[in-house]
Amino acid sequence: MTGDETSVRAISVQSAPAAIGPYSQGVVAPPYVYVSGQLPIDPATGELDGSTAAVQAKRVLANLEAVLEAVGLTLADVVKTTVFLADLSDFAAVNEVYADRFVGAVLPARSTIEVAGLPRGAQVEIEAIAAIRAS
Incomplete structure (x- = not known):
């Protein structure tokens, strides 16, 4: 990370889907980065990507990773996730x-919740909290 390591700022990248409401893709609030729930939307087309929960989960994690990469972090920096499923059987x-x-010795803490519905008819949404590591 570069710049003022104590200031709160929004993350906005084109390599992940744009926010579909009045919120940021993510927020840097040292010592953490909060990534808004990512949907299985292809950022290039704006369309839902995948017809199964597994395929959608791959896109969701790629989108989540794109937001993290914008601030120099990876999935290895994630300390907590919340997974929202439209159907717990998935x-x-x-x-x-x-x-x-x-993967790794310390996996993120996680909650998984079945919800009545997700935006755009998605089957999966994942939000994350990542820790900014001291340089």
Whole structure:
């Protein structure tokens, strides 16, 4: 990270879908970065990407990673996630994708919640909190 390490600022990148409401893609609030819930939207087309929860989870994690990369972080810096599923029966499929992307000795804390619906008819949404590591 560069610049004032104590100031709160919004993250806005074109490599992840634009916010679809009055919120930021992410917020840097040292010592953490808060990434808004990412949907399986292809940032190039603005369209939902994938017809299964597993395929959608791959796009969601790629979008989440794009927001983190904008501030020099990776999925390895994530300390907490919340996974929202439209159908809890997709838990195993999404968990398999999640386990491929989050590896290491310390995995993020996580909550998984079944919801009545997600924006744009998505099956998966994931939000994250990442820690800014001291240089």
